[in-house]
Amino acid sequence: MATVTLANLNKQWGTFTGVSDLSLDIADGEFLVLLGSSGCGKTTTMRMIAGLEEPTSGDIRIDGRLVNGVHPRDRDLAMVFQNYGLYPHMSVAENIAYPLKIRGVGRAERTKMVQQAAERVELNALLDRKPSALSGGQRQRVALARALVRTPKLFLMDEPLSNLDAKLRTVMRAQLKHLQKELATTTIYVTHDQVEAMTLADRIAIMQGGKLQQEGTPATIYSKPANTFVAGFIGSPPMNLIEGEIADNRFSHPNGHVALSFPPASGKVILGQRPEDIALCAHDASELRGIVYASELLGDCTMVCVQLGSALVNVRVAPEEGRRIGEPVGIRLNPDKLHFFDAKTTQRIGA
Incomplete structure (x- = not known):
């Protein structure tokens, strides 16, 4: 040794x-x-x-x-x-x-x-x-x-x-x-x-x-x-990364916004969240709205890929919760599992 x-x-x-x-x-x-x-x-x-x-x-x-x-x-x-x-x-x-x-x-x-x-x-x-x-x-x-x-x-x-x-x-x-x-x-x-x-x-x-x-x-x-x-390297699939901006206690994106209790910074950021921490919801009752890009049954779960503008967001759901390609959906993020990265340096913001 x-x-x-x-x-x-x-x-x-x-x-x-x-x-x-x-x-x-x-x-x-x-x-x-x-x-x-x-x-x-x-x-x-x-x-x-x-x-x-x-x-x-x-x-x-x-x-x-x-x-x-x-x-x-x-x-x-x-x-x-x-x-x-x-x-x-x-x-x-x-x-x-x-x-x-x-x-x-x-x-x-x-x-x-x-x-x-x-x-x-x-x-x-x-x-x-x-x-x-x-x-x-x-x-x-x-x-x-x-x-x-x-x-x-x-x-x-x-x-x-x-x-x-x-x-x-x-x-x-x-x-x-x-x-x-x-x-x-x-x-x-x-x-x-x-x-x-x-x-x-x-x-x-x-x-x-x-x-x-x-x-x-x-x-x-x-x-x-x-x-x-x-x-973006660790995880299968890896963490979702969504570019946006923090202002007025919320994360803003062309496809919606997410209210933040304790915003880590102001200005342009990259928001990250793991697929297992995101939930699908109705298109008109969501924080972020998109279109189903793909839906893959993996046995123990279904991976639904949602297109938010130029971003593709993977959502891990129960096997029976698959969606049709092209279907409008909303996604809801877990506020306790949000990650933020500086848009310029790409380094993590906060603990």
Whole structure:
């Protein structure tokens, strides 16, 4: 187990900045997820922690030890990749044992450690097979067992579930979460999938354009996004964002207005609210009025998308409350669950 400290980390290639002034403290045994879209700098950050990339400036410390310039093999970490990285000519057992073999661990001890690692990920019955005879989920578990067998201080996982189908990803998420808690090994996990981040992480660090946008627990990031990027990235569907103006104790929009007991500011703002906090109502008795753009039955609920001028607002309702496309409807916001963002800076206004 290990702590990880990133202090003012930067990575540049010529005039291009991949990571900009990133500082993070990762606690011993914590599961931290680096989340963001492609090109945001999350994988570059992981590669710098691993020693596969050297930072342009800034410090990386593992257990308080400065590791800038330290070879990857001397950082006592294990990586799990998106493409598994298995040797096709080796059996499952040989793939798992390979890190031990190159470290000079004896055959008897290797066999014992491989059995223990395989048991943790339920691979004991497959040890004699070659990777070509395994499913995607089984190959991913081989890659996990190969990382586990070394009992490193730190796990680094780069999009390890992205090649799996949706059902298998759900199963593997549960296995990963359980395994990490059982081992209590510090884990840094890179993904673009916000569902993975929300379900796996003790803490999430959201990146965009090489910069840290917000870090916190999944509950905090969901309930108090720091800016419109985070609000529009987290949630399925994400938070609704409606541009308007606050004046005379109300939020005004071309399609109606919302009375506010305690307006956070005056002037142009972006109002945010989650789909589950909005209710549909009659078109002529509502705060905001629009037209049904789409209605999707999702099984446990129906997602009704309402067009308010140029904005599309998603409303989560009961399965039987679907509406016809083109039907005039009103929406009523929950006054206790309103979020406001500065229209110019896009940063959150208020607590």
